[in-house]
Amino acid sequence: MKRFLFLLIGLTVGMVLFSPYIWIDDKNGFDWQLPKDVPPPTVPANNPMSAAKVELGRHLFYDKRLSANNTVSCGSCHHQSKGFTDGEKGSTGLFGDITPRNAMSLTNVAYNQNFTWANPLSTQLEHQARFPLFGETPAEMGLSGIEHKSIEQLQADSKYQTLFKQTYPLQKAPFTMTNIIAAIAAFERTLLSFNSPYDKYLRGENNDFGESEKRGLTLFFSEQTECFHCHGGFNFSDSSVHKNSTSPVNRFHNNGLYNIDGRGAYPKSDRGLYNLTSNKDDMGKFKAPTLRNIAVTGPFMHDGSIATLEGVLDHYINGGTNIREGKNKGFGSANPFKSEFVPGLELTVQERNDLLSFLHSLTDQTFLNNPDLSDPWVTPES
Amino acid sequence: MPTTITRLSTPIIAAIVLSACSKPSPVTIPFTLTYHDQPVTCSKFGTSSTNTDNTIKLKDFRLYLHQIELQDTSGDWSALTLDSTSPWQNNNTALLDFENNDADCQGTPGTNTALTGTFSSENFQAIRFVVGVPFELNHQNPLIASAPLNESSMHWHWQGGYKFVRAEFIVGEQSRRLHIGSTQCKGEINAISHCEKPNRAQVELANYSNINNNAPVNIALDKLLDFNLADSKSKLTCMGHSDNPWCLNGLDWIGLNDSKPQMAFSTGISAGIKVNKNQ
Numbered sequence: 001m002k003r004f005l006f007l008l009i010g011l012t013v014g015m016v017l018f019s020p021y022i023w024i025d026d027k028n029g030f031d032w033q034l035p036k037d038v039p040p041p042t043v044p045a046n047n048p049m050s051a052a053k054v055e056l057g058r059h060l061f062y063d064k065r066l067s068a069n070n071t072v073s074c075g076s077c078h079h080q081s082k083g084f085t086d087g088e089k090g091s092t093g094l095f096g097d098i099t100p101r102n103a104m105s106l107t108n109v110a111y112n113q114n115f116t117w118a119n120p121l122s123t124q125l126e127h128q129a130r131f132p133l134f135g136e137t138p139a140e141m142g143l144s145g146i147e148h149k150s151i152e153q154l155q156a157d158s159k160y161q162t163l164f165k166q167t168y169p170l171q172k173a174p175f176t177m178t179n180i181i182a183a184i185a186a187f188e189r190t191l192l193s194f195n196s197p198y199d200k201y202l203r204g205e206n207n208d209f210g211e212s213e214k215r216g217l218t219l220f221f222s223e224q225t226e227c228f229h230c231h232g233g234f235n236f237s238d239s240s241v242h243k244n245s246t247s248p249v250n251r252f253h254n255n256g257l258y259n260i261d262g263r264g265a266y267p268k269s270d271r272g273l274y275n276l277t278s279n280k281d282d283m284g285k286f287k288a289p290t291l292r293n294i295a296v297t298g299p300f301m302h303d304g305s306i307a308t309l310e311g312v313l314d315h316y317i318n319g320g321t322n323i324r325e326g327k328n329k330g331f332g333s334a335n336p337f338k339s340e341f342v343p344g345l346e347l348t349v350q351e352r353n354d355l356l357s358f359l360h361s362l363t364d365q366t367f368l369n370n371p372d373l374s375d376p377w378v379t380p381e382s
Numbered sequence: 383m384p385t386t387i388t389r390l391s392t393p394i395i396a397a398i399v400l401s402a403c404s405k406p407s408p409v410t411i412p413f414t415l416t417y418h419d420q421p422v423t424c425s426k427f428g429t430s431s432t433n434t435d436n437t438i439k440l441k442d443f444r445l446y447l448h449q450i451e452l453q454d455t456s457g458d459w460s461a462l463t464l465d466s467t468s469p470w471q472n473n474n475t476a477l478l479d480f481e482n483n484d485a486d487c488q489g490t491p492g493t494n495t496a497l498t499g500t501f502s503s504e505n506f507q508a509i510r511f512v513v514g515v516p517f518e519l520n521h522q523n524p525l526i527a528s529a530p531l532n533e534s535s536m537h538w539h540w541q542g543g544y545k546f547v548r549a550e551f552i553v554g555e556q557s558r559r560l561h562i563g564s565t566q567c568k569g570e571i572n573a574i575s576h577c578e579k580p581n582r583a584q585v586e587l588a589n590y591s592n593i594n595n596n597a598p599v600n601i602a603l604d605k606l607l608d609f610n611l612a613d614s615k616s617k618l619t620c621m622g623h624s625d626n627p628w629c630l631n632g633l634d635w636i637g638l639n640d641s642k643p644q645m646a647f648s649t650g651i652s653a654g655i656k657v658n659k660n661q
Contacts, residue, residue, distance in 0.1 A: 116540070119540060121540075121541070121542045121567060121569065121570055121571050121574070122540070122570075122571055123570045123571065124570075124571070127539075127570075127571040127572070130525075130534075130537075130539040131539055131540050134534050134535070134537070134539050135539065135540070136535075137559075137619060137621065143534070144534055144535040145489065145490055145533060145534055145535030145536075147534055176525075177525045177534075178523075178525050178526055181525070276540075276541070276565075276566070276567075277566055278565070278566050278578075278579075279566075
């Protein structure tokens with residue numbers, strides 16, 4: 001059993017030894033403040049990191065003036081305390097419409113190979129930001145066609161006059177949507193979480209990673225549970241890339257959540273990768289999100305249909321979700337497009353509890369409470 | 383040697399002189415939007431012909447056209463050279479906009495209901511164009527694009543290309559939206575390499591002549607909106623999925639069904655001739 005743990009540690013150590021860079025990255029000398037065994041994320045060449053840009057981005061991320069009626073900011077659906085999710089099945093847009101998808105965790109979002117639950121075309125945060133800002137089905141921030149009104153409001157704020165000047169000192173007219181999105185993306189790339197009890201345990205630091213967590217870790221990285229195939233790697237997601245990764249592969253999986261017609265159909269409201277490709281084999285395929293901070297990001301799955309982490313484990317124990325009643329009735333476990341790594345599990349009560357303990361050990365309180373990532377428009381209590 | 387040069391130059395000079403003499407003629411191609419022969423505006427629409435209890439309201443109607451060509455009186459097709467100083471047009475692509483953000487409409491204040499440019503001959507007898515944005519321009523970032531491709535509400539951000547047609551109505555209490563653009567695309571946003579479904583409809587209208595004193599090209603909403611959805615549970619939002627009846631009807635209407643003629647455009651003189659090609 002232990003060899004899986006050694007393998008994991010070995011891989012991590014190997015990653016460090018053979019990395020040509022250290023944790024201070026970027027030609028501007030941007031300090032990612034990453035532990036030295038963690039590779040820095042990739043950054044688009046046209047949007048280099050800078051401390052000023054991150055600070056501007058933090059203000060914009062939490063600014064409700066980026067919605068058409070000044071009621072919704074990025075932070076409205078991405079709360080720091082919940083791993084930058086919102087605790088709801090679907091999120092509420094500026095006009096009260098509910099999104100069909102569950103707000104994704106922004107934990108370590110800089111390492112995502114693609115953005116949203118299932119969009120291989122969206123390979124940069126700079127792309128993704130346009131979806132909530134301009135999307136209309138349903139409207140989330142509602143700026144489609146009227147972004148200039150938002151920009152005018154920001155421009156009238158002396159705080160932003162300073163922040164934009166500091167971030168884009170060479171530009172005569174820095175108040176553009178492109179610059180706004182670039183800054184938000186830069187801030188989001190600093191949402192880095194590598195200080196959970198699990199991380200401390202790997203680093204040999206004293207912490208509360210106990211026996212149950214250790215057994216859970218071994219189980220997680222075992223062929224018995226298969227968890228690590230889709231949720232493996234330093235970011236617990238096979239859809240992760242970093243500065244040294246080569247030949248990225250878009251990975252999306254059907255995990256047997258639905259099977260409405262017995263032939264694999266998902267609800268028409270969201271069929272995953274199929275929405276974009278219309279390829280029947282892509283039915284119900286979604287990205288495997290990071291499991292870091294997973295315990296605080298419920299409800300779970302792309303549609304928030306599983307309320308608790310225990311429920312998620314039971315989904316995988318059953319090899320899918322079987323729905324007996326209602327319009328989504330069907331045996332998800334028999335979905336023909338289901339991943340081979342969701343065959344169903346036989347776990348003892350203790351093994352189930354150990355896996356849960358391990359998943360809880362991925363919660364990084366430093367990250368969830370880091371003042372550098374918090375809403376700058378709120379005066380801190382105390 | 384000088385003789386040779388002179389001999390070669392003569393036809394070139396003659397050609398330059400000739401082309402300078404036959405100046406391109408200015409051309410305006412107006413478009414109208416109608417429902418059962420009545421003009422449609424943000425404040426005026428009417429009731430549904432299939433269910434007169436239902437009033438219809440226009441929310442938005444905009445579309446891109448490109449590769450616009452006219453047929454001269456000897457039967458040859460040449461480009462209508464668009465006036466690219468207009469904010470609604472670049473060299474190749476034009477945005478037609480029938481909503482002014484007033485009354486029932488939700489969109490942008492300006493409208494543009496005509497193509498303007500020049501044509502190499504004085505007279506023409508037919509028109510053809512492609513609905514949409516050409517591939518080379520379709521997958522750029524609208525936030526840094528130049529007009530008329532700088533309109534964020536005409537971009538399908540998650541699909542990585544423009545909305546070629548943005549048609550939105552309220553029928554009775556129901557919202558009906560039709561967005562047509564290229565789908566099933568590969569590559570990355572701002573760098574799409576290929577789309578399985580380009581969804582660019584080619585339209586050719588015979589008997590479209592400037593002798594008829596600038597008669598408009600008409601866009602008739604009849605076949606789009608008279609589609610009976612009363613007993614259908616299908617979504618009334620079309621975002622490119624051809625397995626939804628409202629979507630299929632919309633694709634048929636604009637001419638993207640190879641087995642059916644387009645039903646949107648006509649010259650008022652003769653019915654449209656559909657070129658059965660999904661470009």
